[in-house]
Amino acid sequence: MARPNASELRQLSDADIxxxxxxxxxxxxxxxxxxxxxxxxxxxxxxxxxxxxxxxxTVQKERQSSTAS
Known part of the structure; x- marks a missing residue:
């Protein structure tokens, strides 16, 4: 299982995450x-x-905090 980059994870949709x-x-x-x-x-x-x-x-939390701000 190769670890994806953070940039690759940020491109996923909320449902995929x-x-x-x-x-x-x-x-x-x-x-x-x-x-x-x-x-x-x-x-x-x-x-x-x-x-x-x-x-x-972490990516999910970043998205939640960015929408709350």
């Missing part, structure tokens, strides 16, 4: 479940997913 955020939250849930049952082989996926989620949440 929300959809990706929900998908990543679900993926993190599944990864935690796999880790608990010792089925997870690639533990680095946690970090990748958390970083991408943080980037998306």
């Amino acid at each position: 929300t959809e990706q955020i929900n998908g990543l939250r679900r993926e993190l849930f599944d990864l935690r479940f796999q880790q608990a049952t010792r089925q997870l082989g690639n533990t680095h996926r946690f970090k990748q997913s958390r970083i991408k989620l943080a980037q998306l949440l």
